[in-house]
Amino acid sequence: xxxxxxxxxxxxxxxxxxxxxxxxxxxxxxxxxxxxxxxxxxxxxxxxxxxxxxxxxxxxxxxxxxxxxxxxxxxxxxxxxxxxxxxxxxxxxxxxxxxxxxxxxxxxxxxxxxxxxxxxxxxxxxxxxxxxxxxxxxxxxxxxxxxxxxxxxxxxxxxxxxxxxxxxxxxxxxxxxxxxxxxxxxxxxxxxxxxxxxxxxxxxxxxxxxxxxxxxxxxxxxxxxxxxxxxxxxxxxxxxxxxxxxxxxxxxxxxxxxxxxxxxxxxxxxxxxxxxxxxxxxxxxxxxxxxxxxxxxxxxxxxxxxxxxxxxxxxxxxxxxxxxxxxxx
Amino acid sequence: xxxxxxxxxxxxxxxxxxxxxxxxxxxxxxxxxxxxxxxxxxxxxxxxxxxxxxxxxxxxxxxxxxxxxxxxxxxxxxxxxxxxxxxxxxxxxxxxxxxxxxxxxxxxxxxxxxxxxxxxxxxxxxxxxxxxxxxxxxxxxxxxxxxxxxxxxxxxxxxxxxxxxxxxxxxxxxxxxxxxxxxxxxxxxxxxxxxxxxxxxxxxxxxxxxxxxxxxxxxxxxxxxxxxxxxxxxxxxxxxxxxxxxxxxxxxxxxxxxxxxxxxxxxxxxxxxxxxxxxxxxxxxxxxxxxxxxxxxxxxxxxxxxxxxxxxxxxxxxxxxxx
Numbered sequence: 246x247x248x249x250x251x252x253x254x255x256x257x258x259x260x261x262x263x264x265x266x267x268x269x270x271x272x273x274x275x276x277x278x279x280x281x282x283x284x285x286x287x288x289x290x291x292x293x294x295x296x297x298x299x300x301x302x303x304x305x306x307x308x309x310x311x312x313x314x315x316x317x318x319x320x321x322x323x324x325x326x327x328x329x330x331x332x333x334x335x336x337x338x339x340x341x342x343x344x345x346x347x348x349x350x351x352x353x354x355x356x357x358x359x360x361x362x363x364x365x366x367x368x369x370x371x372x373x374x375x376x377x378x379x380x381x382x383x384x385x386x387x388x389x390x391x392x393x394x395x396x397x398x399x400x401x402x403x404x405x406x407x408x409x410x411x412x413x414x415x416x417x418x419x420x421x422x423x424x425x426x427x428x429x430x431x432x433x434x435x436x437x438x439x440x441x442x443x444x445x446x447x448x449x450x451x452x453x454x455x456x457x458x459x460x461x462x463x464x465x466x467x468x469x470x471x472x473x474x475x476x477x478x479x480x481x482x483x484x485x486x487x488x489x490x491x492x493x494x495x496x497x498x499x500x501x502x503x504x505x506x507x508x509x510x511x512x513x514x515x516x517x518x519x520x521x522x523x524x525x526x527x528x529x530x531x532x533x534x535x536x537x538x539x540x541x542x543x544x545x546x547x548x549x550x551x552x553x554x555x556x557x558x559x560x561x562x563x564x565x566x567x568x569x570x571x572x573x574x
Numbered sequence: 575x576x577x578x579x580x581x582x583x584x585x586x587x588x589x590x591x592x593x594x595x596x597x598x599x600x601x602x603x604x605x606x607x608x609x610x611x612x613x614x615x616x617x618x619x620x621x622x623x624x625x626x627x628x629x630x631x632x633x634x635x636x637x638x639x640x641x642x643x644x645x646x647x648x649x650x651x652x653x654x655x656x657x658x659x660x661x662x663x664x665x666x667x668x669x670x671x672x673x674x675x676x677x678x679x680x681x682x683x684x685x686x687x688x689x690x691x692x693x694x695x696x697x698x699x700x701x702x703x704x705x706x707x708x709x710x711x712x713x714x715x716x717x718x719x720x721x722x723x724x725x726x727x728x729x730x731x732x733x734x735x736x737x738x739x740x741x742x743x744x745x746x747x748x749x750x751x752x753x754x755x756x757x758x759x760x761x762x763x764x765x766x767x768x769x770x771x772x773x774x775x776x777x778x779x780x781x782x783x784x785x786x787x788x789x790x791x792x793x794x795x796x797x798x799x800x801x802x803x804x805x806x807x808x809x810x811x812x813x814x815x816x817x818x819x820x821x822x823x824x825x826x827x828x829x830x831x832x833x834x835x836x837x838x839x840x841x842x843x844x845x846x847x848x849x850x851x852x853x854x855x856x857x858x859x860x861x862x863x864x865x866x867x868x869x870x871x872x873x874x875x876x877x878x879x880x881x882x883x884x885x886x887x888x889x890x891x892x893x894x895x896x897x
Contacts, residue, residue: 278807280691398861424849425861435811437801438846441591445846448583460806467696467803486696 270295270507271326273317274307275333277433277459283480284459284499288332288355290481291503299511311430314339322347328365328510330503331355334401335430340364351515353506355499356401358519366519367502371401372408373556374495374529375457376563377549378477379412381531382453384545385475385492390420392451394442394465396458397432398425400567405457405479405495407572408563414574416548422446426461436464443468443476453477453492466491475540484536492540494532498522525557582722584843589731590801592839593738594619594793594810598817599824599831600745601789605651607749607826608782609762609888613669614654615790616814617676622647622794624680627694627805628687630701636799639701640734643795648787650676655783659776662892673814681807694798694805702799703732732800734792741789745828758782762886765893775893790814823876825883837875841868 272292274285285307292303304326306317318339321329328351331340337357344352344361353365360366382391391413395402402425410421424442426432439461443454447469454469455477456462462479463486469476470490478484478494485491502522509515522528531549533541555561566572598615605612625646630639650672657668681692688694708729715725749755757778761768765775797813798805820838824830845864 278691280693286691424846425865428862428865431811434806434808436806437797437809437811440802441587441843442846444590445583445587445843448587449847463804463806464802471803 268325268327269301269303270510271304271306271321271329272503273314273321273329273331273336274305275335275433276308276311276430279305279307281434281460282463282483282486283478284497285332287481287497287499288330288503291500292330292507294500294504295507295511299508301511303507311335315342318343319346322350325350327351328353328506328515330506332499332503333357334399351510351517353502355502360519362517365506365515365517367506368519368521369497369499369528370521370523370563370565371405371457371495371497371529372411372563372565373524374497374531375405375408375455376412376415376556376561377524377531377552378455378493378495379409379414379418380416380549380552381493381541381545382409382455382475382477383413383416383418384542384548385540386418386451386453388450388452389418390422390450390452391418392422392443392446392449392454393424394439394446394454394456394458394461395423395425396427396461397430398428400570402457403570403572404566407566407574409455409457410572411563411574412552415552420450422449422451426458433459433461435461436467438464440464440468444472447472447474455479455495457495478532482532482534484532484534488536489539491537493537496530496532498528498530501527523556524553578719579722580847582726584840584847586726587843587846588836588840589727589735590839591842592835593735594796594801594813595817595820595835595838596832597738597741597789597793597796598814599820599835600741600828601786601793602818602821603745603749603826603828603831604758604782604785604789606821606889607762607886608758608779609765609886609891609893610655610658610779610783611665611669611890612654612783612786613666613818614650614672614676614814615786615817616810616812617669617673618647618650618787618790619794619797619814620673620676620680620808620810621650622791623798623809624684624694624794624805626791626795627697627798628684630799631695631697631804634698634701636701636703639799640703640792640795643798644788644791647791647794648784651783651787651790652780655780658892659779659783662894665890665892677808680805684805684807692807697799697803702803703734703795705730705732706736732796734796734800737792738796739832742828742832749828754781759886762888765888766896769893769895779893819872819876822883822885823872826886838868838872841871 277285279285279289330353332355334357344364355367358366393406393409413421443465452474456465457479466476466487470487475492477492480497483494602615622643626639626643629642654668657663658665684692711725711729714721761778769775820834824834849864
């Protein structure tokens with residue numbers, strides 16, 4: 246018993262000095278987990294970039310169930326971490342409860358708009374990025390049937406879906422098969438089910454599958470590659486997960502958002518308010534690298550670049566599902 | 575014809591989805607028939623999945639992976655046995671503990687060994703069990719009716735799928751046609767009688783748990799090396815519990831267990847396939863309803879249609895010799 250107590254004391258003593266240093270920023274991940282190869286991992290990369298550039302360490306927390314949210318957030322606020330960045334819309338309620346108790350601290354939430362003076366809300370125009378990968382999917386498809394797999398069935402994921410359908414149809418896809426993995430947060434981390442859905446869609450004739458489903462997407466890309474078809478990744482650059490079998494990835498620059506929030510906090514330039522990041526702001530984009538170079542033809546590339554320019558100039562308006570909960574495509 | 579092809583494809587998907595359930599269900603059958611409740615099926619599958627994927631990616635061999643999955647899963651079954659047979663602990667508590675240890679240790683070891691957040695590296699071809707295409711499958715594909723059934727449904731699964739379905743008659747044979755099976759069933763009903771006959775109750779139950787461990791190991795290997803190409807945290811996603819429900823549903827009989835698991839698999843496959851597509855008469859059904867359907871039907875079937883399910887009489891009770 247004595248030894249355990251001593252051990253605990255020693256451990257605490259080692260942790261304390263780390264907290265005593267500079268004011269440290271904090272990052273809280275969502276249920277998919279820090280290493281989901283997708284959304285949360287992008288947030289992690291942003292935080293890591295900040296750490297290597299400034300040398301200031303940060304603290305982090307991965308929730309394993311919804312009841313931990315407020316507790317974890319409050320704990321970080323009490324310790325005086327600043328700014329505190331949350332990855333995921335599901336943090337909204339916890340944030341609203343905690344942010345008003347700590348008006349001097351800065352908070353940032355990704356994927357949700359919370360109207361409070363000390364909160365920066367970072368939302369992305371996923372519909373625009375998805376529109377671009379939709380064009381590529383339709384052009385790469387031989388059957389002109391493409392597929393979409395969402396994670397949890399929520400308006401945010403419908404926004405991806407709607408943009409993708411719009412892009413695919415504009416480039417000649419006749420059918421877009423659409424599935425959601427589930428209705429609970431478990432849908433973000435169920436690669437076996439994702440893979441099975443992908444196989445079913447391929448049975449139905451689809452030959453390009455876009456997954457906007459966090460960790461579930463790993464199984465989708467695997468199933469598409471197994472069947473000799475193409476997958477499309479999301480949030481992070483997932484082209485390398487199945488080299489040569491992933492057409493592209495719809496990149497959502499969560500990493501940049503986290504990095505900027507941390508930097509602004511450090512420099513004292515942190516401002517609240519809603520930031521809506523689209524193609525124009527570099528918030529979303531499609532991924533090109535050595536892994537998918539051979540899959541993307543010049544014709545495809547030209548079409549995507551044209552659409553990108555048109556969206557930035559406002560010539561093409563990609564419908565935002567969350568505006569009216571409907572998809573016109 | 576399109577409808578027929580669609581049905582064949584749904585059944586094909588049913589087979590893929592029900593294999594892990596079936597293996598876990600048969601595993602539970604061995605253990606529960608011997609009087610040991612095993613709520614730790616989930617955990618044993620999970621460690622099996624992890625050990626399989628980890629070993630396969632390190633040694634570049636699917637069969638070493640499978641062997642490792644079985645080995646580790648049996649080791650966990652032995653821990654359960656040690657707590658609940660030798661030390662007469664509460665079987666439910668021990669089983670839950672196994673689940674927790676499995677969930678935590680796989681992530682920690684995965685992170686320590688591979689630094690990918692509890693994931694194992696993606697398995698390369700040759701490190702997984704690939705689909706076996708039966709002779710002539712492509713040739714007969716265009717023959718009406720029989721062609722698609724042969725090419726889609728019977729051919730083109732991995733070795734473990736065939737193994738799982740062969741385990742059904744094998745389990746039946748072991749349980750109902752061998753001396754070991756007779757004794758195993760007896761020890762689950764009336765261990766005192768078995769003891770009187772001069773047979774060791776503890777050793778019999780340990781042997782039943784070894785069978786359980788082997789089958790959960792194969793189930794885990796299927797998850798991480800056939801269905802997916804690698805281990806992901808918590809990838810069993812409650813399949814161990816569904817297998818337990820199927821076991822009750824099947825009244826602890828192997829052939830019934832197969833049908834119960836196929837039913838669960840079919841409901842899952844149908845939910846995926848029918849999502850978003852309009853049904854005749856009813857029209858378009860909301861996604862949420864389709865996803866809830868397997869569970870709704872389970873409740874209805876369990877509540878009304880199967881009659882009374884009577885578990886082995888000595889289930890859950892540690893055996894204490896009278897002295």
